[in-house]
Amino acid sequence: MKYNVLMIAAALATAEAQAQEPLTPEMLWQLGRISAEAVSPDGKEVIYGVTYYDLAENKSEKNLFRIPVSGGDAQQVTTGEGGESVVHIDGASGAITYLYKGQLWQLTPGNAEPKQLTDQATPLQNVRLAPDGKHILFTQAVPLKKVRSADRYDDLSKSDAYVYDALDYRHWDTWADGTYNHVFYATYSNGEIGMPIDIMAGEPYHTPQQPFGGREDAIWSPDGKSILYVSKKSVGTAYAQSTNTDIYRYELATAKTTNLTAGMMGYDQSPTYSPDGQRLAWLSMAEDGYESDKNDIVVFDKRTTKRHNLTSHWDGTVNSYRWANDGRTIWFTAAVKGTIQLFEIRLADNLADVGAANIRQISKGQHDITGIVGQAGNHLVVSLTDMNHAAELYRFDLATNKLAKITSVNDGRYAGIAKSKVEARITKATDGKELLSWIIYPPDFDPAKKYPTLLYCQGGPQGALSQFYSYRWNFQLIAAQGYIVVAPNRRGMPGYGVEWNEQISGDWGGQAIRDYLSAIDDMAKEPYVDTDRLGAVGASYGGYSVFMLAGIHGNRFKTFIAHDGLFDMRSWYGTTEELFFANKDLGGPYWDKRNEKVYTDFNPITHVTRWNTPILIVQGGKDYRVGIEQGLEAFQAAQLRGIKSRLLYLPDENHWVLSPQNAIVWQREFFRWLEETL
Numbered sequence: 001m002k003y004n005v006l007m008i009a010a011a012l013a014t015a016e017a018q019a020q021e022p023l024t025p026e027m028l029w030q031l032g033r034i035s036a037e038a039v040s041p042d043g044k045e046v047i048y049g050v051t052y053y054d055l056a057e058n059k060s061e062k063n064l065f066r067i068p069v070s071g072g073d074a075q076q077v078t079t080g081e082g083g084e085s086v087v088h089i090d091g092a093s094g095a096i097t098y099l100y101k102g103q104l105w106q107l108t109p110g111n112a113e114p115k116q117l118t119d120q121a122t123p124l125q126n127v128r129l130a131p132d133g134k135h136i137l138f139t140q141a142v143p144l145k146k147v148r149s150a151d152r153y154d155d156l157s158k159s160d161a162y163v164y165d166a167l168d169y170r171h172w173d174t175w176a177d178g179t180y181n182h183v184f185y186a187t188y189s190n191g192e193i194g195m196p197i198d199i200m201a202g203e204p205y206h207t208p209q210q211p212f213g214g215r216e217d218a219i220w221s222p223d224g225k226s227i228l229y230v231s232k233k234s235v236g237t238a239y240a241q242s243t244n245t246d247i248y249r250y251e252l253a254t255a256k257t258t259n260l261t262a263g264m265m266g267y268d269q270s271p272t273y274s275p276d277g278q279r280l281a282w283l284s285m286a287e288d289g290y291e292s293d294k295n296d297i298v299v300f301d302k303r304t305t306k307r308h309n310l311t312s313h314w315d316g317t318v319n320s321y322r323w324a325n326d327g328r329t330i331w332f333t334a335a336v337k338g339t340i341q342l343f344e345i346r347l348a349d350n351l352a353d354v355g356a357a358n359i360r361q362i363s364k365g366q367h368d369i370t371g372i373v374g375q376a377g378n379h380l381v382v383s384l385t386d387m388n389h390a391a392e393l394y395r396f397d398l399a400t401n402k403l404a405k406i407t408s409v410n411d412g413r414y415a416g417i418a419k420s421k422v423e424a425r426i427t428k429a430t431d432g433k434e435l436l437s438w439i440i441y442p443p444d445f446d447p448a449k450k451y452p453t454l455l456y457c458q459g460g461p462q463g464a465l466s467q468f469y470s471y472r473w474n475f476q477l478i479a480a481q482g483y484i485v486v487a488p489n490r491r492g493m494p495g496y497g498v499e500w501n502e503q504i505s506g507d508w509g510g511q512a513i514r515d516y517l518s519a520i521d522d523m524a525k526e527p528y529v530d531t532d533r534l535g536a537v538g539a540s541y542g543g544y545s546v547f548m549l550a551g552i553h554g555n556r557f558k559t560f561i562a563h564d565g566l567f568d569m570r571s572w573y574g575t576t577e578e579l580f581f582a583n584k585d586l587g588g589p590y591w592d593k594r595n596e597k598v599y600t601d602f603n604p605i606t607h608v609t610r611w612n613t614p615i616l617i618v619q620g621g622k623d624y625r626v627g628i629e630q631g632l633e634a635f636q637a638a639q640l641r642g643i644k645s646r647l648l649y650l651p652d653e654n655h656w657v658l659s660p661q662n663a664i665v666w667q668r669e670f671f672r673w674l675e676e677t678l
């Protein structure tokens with residue numbers, strides 16, 4: 001499956017000529033998905049990836065493109081089947097070194113064909129070249145423990161058993177097999193890699209972090225004399241109960257490792273040096289075991305040997321950040337009232353003088369700025385979405401604070417797709433506080449008609465309900481089928497201050513559920529809402545919310561859909577892998593009497609005797625965050641109670657749905673259920 005610029009342009013022109021139609025699942029999966037890679041060192045170009053999915057083949061292909069930051073025509077620079085990611089752009093020659101199928105390749109200006117640089121027997125991962133280009137770092141899996149029976153017993157090579165002595169026996173969608181991801185470095189010259197050195201030799205710890213860490217977890221120091229890496233250096237049961245990652249510095253000359261964040265007990269990650277190498281920044285959470293704690297930017301100043309929390313007095317939580325080229329400013333993104341915006345921190349010579357007054361929001365609008373790609377002169381290159389548009393790259397003018405679009409990967413397709421009106425609605429919550437909900441209307445909305453309406457329950461539970469564009473929970477797609485969507489920013493979501501964000505912990509079935517009911521009851525007052533056709537849908541904590549509402553909704557809803565939801569908090573505590581999450585948000589184990597309310601009043605299974613409404617239950621077979629027993633228990637309870645119910649079981653999916661064809665099945669069954677029951 002190969003794409004080039006002319007083919008894409010032709011397809012877009014064809015789509016533009018078509019009349020606008022409601023979005024369908026198949027159309028959604030035809031969109032190109034942008035991944036921002038890098039701004040060129042001279043600030044004139046941005047390199048980005050575009051992934052397209054082939055539904056018939058059930059696979060994807062990602063290729064790299066380049067486009068002027070000032071805008072203009074895009075040029076496709078790779079055509080290989082699979083996926084490429086940029087490793088380095090040479091400032092002098094403009095050569096692009098990229099990783100493709102575990103090997104390094106290079107494209108040089110004037111040459112149409114790429115050159116393969118490496119030919120390693122073991123594929124390379126998370127590659128970074130040293131600043132002088134003479135060394136390379138990468139990660140690989142290293143076998144350290146004999147967990148599998150065939151490794152423990154030489155005479156039983158055909159056996160398939162696992163033996164564990166402690167927790168952390170599985171994570172996300174993978175069973176622990178005794179291997180650990182480690183950081184390696186080696187000499188490097190013209191594609192030749194010397195003997196790799198494992199800087200974590202013998203340690204039963206992971207870098208990158210599991211399960212979602214990547215290239216950001218291991219970096220070179222500016223002088224190339226040391227490597228910084230992120231790791232959670234605990235094992236077994238302690239690993240499952242902790243979020244304490246630290247940033248370590250390994251010195252090449254002495255092989256000495258130093259913990260740079262000793263005594264900082266929460267997540268410490270995403271280390272990045274200032275351009276002059278004199279300051280080191282990272283993201284930090286304070287509390288061990290709290291994965292959604294306030295995320296701050298901490299900077300260590302080499303000159304004073306002190307570290308400073310730059311955002312401690314700012315009432316919000318940081319998503320991501322980037323240094324300015326001159327090292328005088330740090331930009332970051334954060335949730336703000338149902339959106340994600342850009343902020344800046346103006347740094348002082350003395351970092352102790354930096355306070356909340358040095359922080360200001362610099363972007364506005366009904367959108368999500370999902371990432372800062374890099375700086376190009378007086379502009380930032382950012383990725384941006386809203387509920388009607390997948391990500392594209394934009395140019396943010398630092399002088400005027402205005403956005404200008406750079407890429408147009410999906411413009412032609414969207415020209416043929418009808419858009420939804422998205423508006424904010426404020427409701428008074430039961431405690432008197434303002435509750436913002438996003439209301440998404442069908443493209444041909446007519447206020448004189450009545451519409452079935454869905455309450456969307458967000459997961460997390462501390463996930464922001466902002467202007468995201470999902471390829472599964474896609475509000476534009478749902479609205480296009482004729483439904484109004486009500487998406488409340490209930491308690492627990494970032495963007496409304498730290499206190500609002502923290503109110504969900506220990507109170508899963510309390511104020512957050514009341515917020516949901518307040519939002520749907522308020523919206524139901526509108527004459528165009530058909531109060532006889534209300535539904536509630538959601539996944540993860542959203543699925544939990546649906547299970548809870550099924551027992552307490554007072555006949556408001558006519559149908560429910562719960563994906564990977566928590567049904568029985570006792571069995572969930574006994575099977576979920578990241579126990580730090582359960583310990584923080586539920587208070588701890590079910591045998592502790594102090595947590596009795598969580599496992600009774602806030603436990604959906606406690607209210608199952610009042611279930612009386614049709615429900616579709618979706619469960620992933622490889623979901624170890626919310627184990628398979630949760631969906632099966634809920635389905636069995638509904639069936640035995642004689643309630644119309646259906647189980648959609650996806651044996652090869654985890655907490656998400658990643659396979660293109662499985663995603664289409666998910667969406668078809670989602671809408672088929674709504675057609676039957678609403």
